[in-house]
Amino acid sequence: MENSNIFAIEKELKLDEGYQKTYKNVDELLPTLPRSKGWWLDQLLQYQGFWLSTYSVRGSMLIDDHFNPRPTDIIVATSPKCGTTWLRALVFSIINRNSFDFSDHPLRKANPRDLVQFLEANIRGDGSTASIDGLPSPRLLSTHLPYSLFPECMTDDTSAYRFVYICRDPKDVLVSKWHFANKLRPKGVPPLSLEEVFDLFCKGVSHYGPFWDHVLGYWKASLESPKKVLCLKYEDVKKEPLGCLRKVANFLGVPFTPEEENKEIVEEIVKLCSFENMSNQDVNKSDTRSLENPISNSDFFRKGEVGDWVNHLSPQMSEILDQITEQKFQGTGFSFH
Ligand code: A3P
Numbered sequence: 001m002e003n004s005n006i007f008a009i010e011k012e013l014k015l016d017e018g019y020q021k022t023y024k025n026v027d028e029l030l031p032t033l034p035r036s037k038g039w040w041l042d043q044l045l046q047y048q049g050f051w052l053s054t055y056s057v058r059g060s061m062l063i064d065d066h067f068n069p070r071p072t073d074i075i076v077a078t079s080p081k082c083g084t085t086w087l088r089a090l091v092f093s094i095i096n097r098n099s100f101d102f103s104d105h106p107l108r109k110a111n112p113r114d115l116v117q118f119l120e121a122n123i124r125g126d127g128s129t130a131s132i133d134g135l136p137s138p139r140l141l142s143t144h145l146p147y148s149l150f151p152e153c154m155t156d157d158t159s160a161y162r163f164v165y166i167c168r169d170p171k172d173v174l175v176s177k178w179h180f181a182n183k184l185r186p187k188g189v190p191p192l193s194l195e196e197v198f199d200l201f202c203k204g205v206s207h208y209g210p211f212w213d214h215v216l217g218y219w220k221a222s223l224e225s226p227k228k229v230l231c232l233k234y235e236d237v238k239k240e241p242l243g244c245l246r247k248v249a250n251f252l253g254v255p256f257t258p259e260e261e262n263k264e265i266v267e268e269i270v271k272l273c274s275f276e277n278m279s280n281q282d283v284n285k286s287d288t289r290s291l292e293n294p295i296s297n298s299d300f301f302r303k304g305e306v307g308d309w310v311n312h313l314s315p316q317m318s319e320i321l322d323q324i325t326e327q328k329f330q331g332t333g334f335s336f337h
Pocket of ligand 1: 079081084085175276300304
């Protein structure tokens, strides 16, 4: 999401030469990129096959030039509205399960976005990589960037970085994004119609879209490098949370021990991270939206259900989306069923 204040701050920063060079490259590149109407007040730019905000193009280029990956890094990757908040909470709870008591857990006091750093945003938080470089290992980071935009040193099959990805039925993603986008539109700006966003979404024009290409990037990587990329579906985690959590823990090399199973730690994590529990924490209930900070924690919780699209999309819209999905995923071995 655009935040013009961040850019204003950046302009005032005293950046070292390396950063200055990257920012200069960004400034030169941006005007050359194809543009399209965004979902908020922003415009989206087509960068290496994906529609990104200025902010994300900049983040991606900064990652290329300045991110210092560590083999122990764990990256929670998602397309927006596919369950980022949920997955951040789950992975955070899994890898820190011995550090906190469930009754007094950080997730009861903080939104997952405050516990898991958003890579492409914080790579330049204060104009440098300091806030990311300063994190202890193993670092848990979050991204919306497509897999293909990560530097080869991270996606190379022999490298140790791990990506946990979650995706979701595009019909529910569209509905969730539509609600989210309208919440973020400043007062006085007319809401986006469902027809309008449907059209954009189908053309692939949505933050980090085309949605289907985003999924396929991670899906193909998970087939080629199963030790490196794990693909989950929101619907599966809803249906079989315990099995999915065990899968994630195994993938991350921290399987639940028989003792932990006896103590029902997996069940505790599922409960802690459930929509009901998280959306009812005070920290996630408050509406703190302001001009400087247009997103509040409560915006990340709406219904948390599978299949809510049926209450919004016309039969024709759902059919068109299903057709696109079928075409895009044909022969890839991936499906949402
Ligand atoms: P809905 O709008 O369909 O309710 P993201 O975190 O990627 O922005 O995704 C937000 C979506 O995930 C919203 O979907 C939100 O309600 C849902 N969500 C948030 N926390 C969740 C949780 N703990 N369990 C399940 N779904 C959750």
